[in-house]
Amino acid sequence: MSALWRINVLVTLFFAVVAVSGLALLLRQASQDVQREMQAAQAVVEYVREAALRAPASINSSLTDNLRHVRIEWLEPGQPPVEPDNGALDRWLAKHLFSDQAPPVLLPMPDGRQVRIAVDPVDEIDEVWDSLLQLLILCVLALLLSLLTISWAVRRGVRVLDELLAGLHQVAQGQLDVRLPLHSLPEARQLAGHFNSMASTVQQAQADNAELTQALLALQERERTRLGQTLHDDLGQYLSAIRAQACLLHAVADQPEAVKSTARCLDDNCQHLQDGFRALIRDLYPVLLEQLELDAALQQLTQNWQTAQGIRCRLLISEDLPALPLPSKAHLYRLVQEALTNVARHAQASQVRIRLQHQGGRLRLLVRDNGCGAQLPQRPGIGLRSIHERARCLGGTLQVRSQPGAGWALSLSIPLLETYR
Structure with a gap:
């Protein structure tokens, strides 16, 4: 019925x-x-x-x-009553x-x-x-x-529901450009407005995902290109030099001084090769997280970044920082690394401050620079999206604030499990 x-x-x-x-x-x-x-x-x-x-x-x-x-x-007389x-x-x-x-x-x-x-x-x-x-x-x-009034009102409302069901069916089939017409009824107009806003949001999210996918594919190709160039131009040359010097050792085996000089060159090339491999592995995966705690790993990261970029970096870490599992440490490490990369590329800053504190059962991270800043809101790039995604994986709340001429401020609050407090 x-x-x-x-x-x-x-x-x-x-x-x-x-x-x-x-x-x-x-x-x-x-x-x-x-x-x-x-x-x-x-x-x-x-x-x-x-x-x-x-x-x-x-x-x-x-x-x-x-x-x-x-x-x-x-x-x-004699007549009966009727x-x-x-x-x-x-x-x-x-x-x-x-x-x-x-x-x-x-x-x-x-x-x-x-x-x-x-x-x-x-x-x-x-x-x-x-x-x-x-x-x-x-x-x-x-x-x-x-009954006539109710039938008219219900049929009018059912028509709005039919349009909504048809719109949802089209959205389910991937037609995200569908929009509902606005009716004179306030409720129907409000319903259509919410549906159109939802469809616009989903359509924008799909466009952002497509753009992000393209950007990730492009980034993947760039990383592969960089990795190939590093292996070919840097490590490959050292390997070629080592092979040539090994052949030279056979030729000068009866010349002690030449053997010593070639051995020193071999040692230098091996050292350069080892340094190159370490830098490459450090970029691909921070092995030091398995050996060091988060505070020591962040100190080494900021020191290397400050030396490479020439931008002053101040790191403040509370002493009661809890021990975190490796996945959480990796997310926090990569988040700070991505934030510093964004500062180096876009902020035009001369100083960065990083503060990591343990307060009230939460871990709070603040990254702030004194660069040029920007007017929000802006469409986030790959770096900022990566930061948001890592914050989501950590179950934290991320806030990004900026003003023209006042730099950028990134604030992250992460709830800690009872076992890590």
């Missing part, structure tokens, strides 16, 4: 209860009114009976035809409304005829029936009007 049918059934039941309650109240009030009317009519019957007994000639048609709720019949032929509903209603009806009065007249005087509730019953029918007709008209 659809929602419209359920609403129609509930409204119909409501109106049925209201109609039955109204009919019951009307019958109760009508019973009291009819009782009063019939009591007054019974008094008239007694008055007419006494008048007929005193002066039979006073009972004439001009008097009897204008009496309300009193029926007077003239019966010929009872009114009321329907079953009229008899039921008369019994319900006026159950204590007095018997009719039968008076003999001097001319041999008889006068039958009785209370007649027919007019009152007709009035009650008219009131009941008017109430029923009013309830039926109100019910029909309500």
Whole structure:
């Protein structure tokens, strides 16, 4: 059963209860009114009976035809009285409304005829029936009007829901450019506005993901190119030199001085080769994290970065820094490394301050420079997205603030597990 049918059934039941309650109240009030009317009519019957007994000639048609709720019949000698032929509903209603009806009065007249005087509730019953029918007709008209209004309103709302379902279906199929039309209803307009905002956000997120994927692929190619050039131009040359010098040793084996000189060159080339491999491995994976705690690893990172970039870097680390698992240390290390890379590339700063503190069961990191800054918001690049992603992996809250001429400030708050506090 659809929602419209359920609403129609509930409204119909409501109106049925209201109609039955109204009919019951009307019958109760009508019973009291009819009782009063019939009591007054019974008094008239007694008055007419006494008048007929005193002066039979006073009972004439001009008097009897204008009496309300009193029926007077003239019966010929031997003629039986004729009872009114009321329907079953009229008899039921008369019994319900006026159950204590007095018997009719039968008076003999001097001319041999008889006068039958009785209370007649027919007019009152007709009035009650008219009131009941008017109430029923009013309830039926109100019910029909309500059902038509509800049907119009529900169909209008269902049309909005149908548009929303169709839009969600299109979004599920990847058609993120779908938008809902704005309706006059405030609720429908608000619903369409939220849907359109959601679709725009999802579309922008998809575009950002596509852009990020392209940037990551480009970065991957650049890293592969750099790695290939490093292996070929730097390490490859040292290996070629070592091989050439090894061949030279065979040629000058009978010349001690030449052997010593070649051995020294071999040692130098091996040292350069080892340094190159270490630098390459350090860039690919910070092995020192497995050997050092986070504070010592960050100190070495900032010192190497300060020497390489010529930018002053101040590092403040609290003494009660907890021991972190290796994945968390790696994320924090890479986050600081990416922040320093962004400073070197974009900030135009002369000084960077890094503070790592343990406060209130949380680990708080602050990286701030005195560079040129920028007006926020800006679309984040790969570096800032990488920082956000690492902060998400750490379960922390990241805030990035900047003002033109006031540098950049990166604030990260990470909750610590009980075992690491």
